[in-house]
Amino acid sequence: MAAVAAEANVSIFTVSAVVNGTAPVGEARRLRVEAAIKAIGYKRNSVARSLKTGRTMTIGVIVGDITNPFYTDMVAVIQPALHRAGYAVMLCCNDVMQMQAEHIALLRDRMVDGLIVSPVGEEAPLQQALRGIEVPVVLVDRTLSDHQFDAVVLDNPAAVGEAMQYLLSLGHRRIGFISGEPDTYTGHARVDGYKDALANAGVPIDNDLIQLGGWRVEAAYNAALRLLTLPHRPTALFAANNHMAIGTMKAVRDLGLNCPGDVSVIGFDDFPWAEAFTPQLTTVAQPVRSFGEEASRLLLERLTAKVAKAPRRIVLRGELRVRTSCRPITAAALAQAR
Amino acid sequence: MAAVAAEANVSIFTVSAVVNGTAPVGEARRLRVEAAIKAIGYKRNSVARSLKTGRTMTIGVIVGDITNPFYTDMVAVIQPALHRAGYAVMLCCNDVMQMQAEHIALLRDRMVDGLIVSPVGEEAPLQQALRGIEVPVVLVDRTLSDHQFDAVVLDNPAAVGEAMQYLLSLGHRRIGFISGEPDTYTGHARVDGYKDALANAGVPIDNDLIQLGGWRVEAAYNAALRLLTLPHRPTALFAANNHMAIGTMKAVRDLGLNCPGDVSVIGFDDFPWAEAFTPQLTTVAQPVRSFGEEASRLLLERLTAKVAKAPRRIVLRGELRVRTSCRPITAAALAQAR
């Protein structure tokens, strides 16, 4: 920039004014400066600017698993939205659990102007890491118990409830539930939805029907295996996220069972492949775009500071997408269920 | 940092030495400094450090579509690999085509120390944007015609060829090809593989059997529709990426056709869902992990400058994963093909 100033025979201030349009500059000088910029091949140095302004125009985004379409679809919305507002996004995925705190530290080191975090694992270390962050933080998908930050979450119990209603209306009573980590917000909330829905329908809860799938394909596969080899086999299975739906379908197939002939299946989280194959998987879809849009909006509002201090909370609703993986319970299954 | 120095009654230099371990510091003073850091709640400011050192310890990663498992699986490898080496990654996805140059500018503005780019769209603007980048650049998936940068790519013709061999060995002769954008490196190379394989087998090439799917679900759906309603319907379909495999399967289904009964299908790019449903999709799998590992390695080697100037080129091999979506050609189909 100094070089440009020299080349154009103006002060360093004038160059800055031209580059940033921060002050009116006389036509002649402006042209000279622009020519000099071209000649020198000057490119602005955002680092120096950030040091001065205190803003990096960068947002940190931390998601649990970049391999999960739920998160990537969300990032695919967040990134352009923030970009439109002039922000770049620095993405971290928690390849290994417990990485989260480290990533937060890394991002705050780099002075990001804001954070969008999808909490994973235990609360305590996360709370600790978030303490002392002085930039806006928005939580997505999961939230923390003290509701200190803006958050956008799903009404998980209602979403699961909808799926259960559907299954119950089809006559299913023994419904296996493949759960995520129970110590997470979503893991907990989805099991709750399951239990509540059954209780409301007067169906007794059999704890053998709730098996831990830990959000992952493999664990869910094993959970489904356990469920499907129970003395009283469930007539329907619910997988509490998309990874686990895969594991579930594999287990059904490996047992030589037919879906929906022998067992109905509903997945949580919709994804493009769900309706490409046979059966077309019935799912509870999360409004992924809304997640991204709302999270971006909340954060940008905080960034422009045109908003009250109190943490806000957006609750989104899931949507049941009925396809072909569920079927009314058969007389035979009914008999066996006795 | 100045505050810490004051609190600990030492010079600013000593604090820096303690924080970075850059010079030996007496036990007593070190403890004082550490205590002061705790007390003040000092956190290092990477921006200022970067301004001084000229390194941001940040790598820019640009991929075409973060919604595509191929890219995300790759990012899931790249991000931890670079993180282990102390680098953060700034991720940009080209939501809109032609965004690429802008993203490159954004990243160079922010003084990233290196770039991993998966080129998209036309070459010219990209070449232009990359010109004048003075940090190491590694290209993945696709490369540029002038081979100016390190690149890791697939042997696309061979990979497609393997799939064709398989189809030919099953007796298929009329094989529909659903192609990506023909003006991309991969789009071009995969069609080439198709044509070469057929030519080598003495099968004449029917241009009606090559339909543009543009890498997307919708376009591929329509392409598959065109293919499957041809007077002489192809007995097998090949979709040149995972998105297009979805569109293809949907078209097969919507036409009331059975896969593999009526038509065999092979997809390009493997993904977890491919083997969860019926049919289990036979695919040509790209070694996604290797893509990520090699790209990270090439970049890190350039970063530590322990490597010759000449651009390097890693060529990876695809792997055919035979599952249940292909079947030997039937006599009936054979008759119709005449």
Place this chain on the structure above:
DNA sequence: TTGTACGCGTTATCAG
């Protein structure tokens, strides 16, 4: 072993 002082490239504050 420790302190001093300068500079990295910008922006912002004051004068002019």
Place this chain on the structure above:
DNA sequence: CTGATAACGCGTACAA
């Protein structure tokens, strides 16, 4: 409108 000049927070010769 324009030009000097002082920070921004840190690393690092150089001096002590």
